[in-house]
Amino acid sequence: MxxxxxxxxxxxxxxxxxxxxxxxxxxxxxxxxxxxxxxxxxxxxxxxxxxxxxxxxxxxxxxxxxxxxxxxxxxxxxxxxxxxxxxxxxxxxxxxPLRPNGYEELTRFLLWDPKTRRMKASFANITARCNAAINIIEGFRALHNDGYSYQDLNNGNFFINPANGDVLICDNDNVSERGVNFGIAGKQRYMAPEVVMGGSPDKRSDRFSLAVILFRMLFIEHPLEGKYSTPPCMTPELEKKFYGEDPVFVLDPEDDRNAANNQLNTNTLRFWKIYPDYIRNLFIQSFGKSSVKPPYDRVIEMTWLDAFVKLRSETVPCPHCGKETFIAPKYSVNCMYCGGQLTCTDSIKFKRFELPAFGGAKLYDGMASDTEGDFHKIIGEVVRNKKDPSKHALRNLSDQTWSVKLPDNTVKNVEPQGIMPINKDYVLTIGRSEGTVE
Incomplete structure (x- = not known):
């Protein structure tokens, strides 16, 4: 039938x-x-x-x-x-289950609409883009922790809410506990090189596919498609070579055979310089020689998760134009949109993460936790002093009382909706976790 x-x-x-x-x-x-x-x-x-x-x-x-x-x-x-x-x-x-309204296939975030002269789908802001990446990473991690791996992974597997970055993962019929190859024909552009060459998928090959998905979410274009890998006529033999036998990252600092150029990789070249070093370095590692050749040393999900949680914590509204841009603790930078200067002199440092003391920066439950927590639950937000914008405080958006130890060892409570001045050497305790103002 x-x-x-x-x-x-x-x-x-x-x-x-x-x-x-x-x-x-x-x-x-x-x-x-x-x-x-x-x-x-x-x-x-x-x-x-x-x-x-x-x-x-x-x-x-x-x-x-x-x-x-x-x-x-x-x-x-x-x-x-x-x-x-x-x-x-x-x-x-x-x-x-049916896909709810309001979700767009990831493919639409990667396609240009000549009529509107915009992408067919776009994230509302950088925070939504980071949320989507975090959701996809957590999905991979949960899948692997349950003993599964994908058979056929591509941009059609993900439905994303562009307003907030919520993600639904579909086409899970090819998922296998044992990584057995059922003979399902996948897209070589998203396969790990060893799978392109006939190997069976497993969680290591999934991690390569994850890196491709994350790269395209940030840079739109494909990480392995540059001047070397885009011939006038693509054949199955060439496809196998460029994605399996000899894949080369378009921004590989040690191999420029497939270097990005302004005709093929406009978005990659434009956005690459915007993202911080720790994001760029993970992609260099993901598509470098140690990843595409045995023993296939791949970036694990927890490393990606930490990187995107950090990136989201450094995403703040520009006080000059209102658009989201990046700020790093203890640095002065320029807004990527209006060029206005942003300066962050202090931060609250927890065991694993550091929150910039800059207006609009959000603190999530998982950032304050010494182990793991909820990376989607906002428990605090940095606010500016209205009289003196150079001074900041952290508002308690959780439902529990925090405590703050001052340099003279005085301890004060911060009730829900209360604020804690962000002053040097203040020590914030949230549950069993501590953060120090530096």
């Missing part, structure tokens, strides 16, 4: 029934429909028979889907399979 018709009724392996309500769209692997199942509107992905026939072991793929459904989603951010149909005429499908 190549296509299902509106009104078709089917049954799942769990004895649930589903009814086709609407055709939503088609892709290389199958069609997606809006269905009613168990009193809820859901999404059904139904595979083309040609997709099933190309699989190495269709029954193994089917049983892997059943096992994933039984185990459940790693986090709520996954549009995870929840029902599996019976085999019908040599094919089958699975049911998952």
């Amino acid at each position: 190549a296509e299902l018709k509106v009104g078709y009724k089917g049954r799942t392996v769990y004895n649930s029934t589903f009814t086709i309500l609407e055709f939503l769209g088609g892709g290389g692997q199958g069609n997606v429909y809006r269905v009613e199942c168990g009193g809820k509107e859901m999404a059904l992905k139904w595979y083309h028979k040609s997709t099933i026939e190309k699989m190495k072991n269709p029954q193994e793929f089917y049983e892997n889907l059943r096992a994933n459904i039984k185990k459940g989603a790693p986090t709520k951010n996954f549009l995870w399979p929840v029902e599996l149909s019976n085999w019908i005429d040599g094919s089958f499908g699975y049911i998952m």
Whole structure:
């Protein structure tokens, strides 16, 4: 059965029934429909028979889907399979939650619309972009901690809310606990070199794909597509060479064969100089020789998470033009938009993170924690003194009382909605964690 018709009724392996309500769209692997199942509107992905026939072991793929459904989603951010149909005429499908309104496919953030002369989708601000990166990194981390790895990862796997950076991860049917290669044809542009060359995917290859996704979120263009890897006519042999046998980073400081140029890499060259060294260095590491050749030394999720949490903490509204720009603790910089000068003289240093003492900087629960915490829950915000803008305080946006030890060992409480002056050598205690004003 190549296509299902509106009104078709089917049954799942769990004895649930589903009814086709609407055709939503088609892709290389199958069609997606809006269905009613168990009193809820859901999404059904139904595979083309040609997709099933190309699989190495269709029954193994089917049983892997059943096992994933039984185990459940790693986090709520996954549009995870929840029902599996019976085999019908040599094919089958699975049911998952529908994508809510307000989410855009990552692909649209990477495409230029000539009519509007803008990207088809854009983040509201830098904070939303950082939030999206953090959400994707946390999704990968949860997936790997549950023993899974991806089979086929690309820009179509992510739906993002451009207003706040919330992320939903879809197309999880190819996820496997064992990293077994089911023969699903992925996009070589997002595969690790060893997978392009025929190796089986695992969490190390996922980390390469993650780096590609993060790079494109920041710089739009592809990290391996420069003057060397964009021939007049791309062939399967050349594709295998540029993404598998001999991939070269467009900004590799030790190999300029594939150097970025103004015709192919306009956005990369424009934005590369804007982001701080610690972000640039992780991409150099991710696509350098130690990553694309054995033993495939890849940047782990926790390192990426720390970097993007730090980047978000250094994202502040410019007091001159109001747009978000970057500020580093104890530095003077210029706004990337208006060129106005921003100076940060102090910071609050916790065990793992440092919060710039600059108006608008946000403190998240996970930044204050000595181990791990919630990187989406804001617990504090730096505010300026209205009479003296050079002075700052931290407002308590949490529901718990903080304590502050002054240099003379006096201890004062900071109630919810109260403020703590950010003065040298003040020591802030939040729960069991401490931060010192430096």
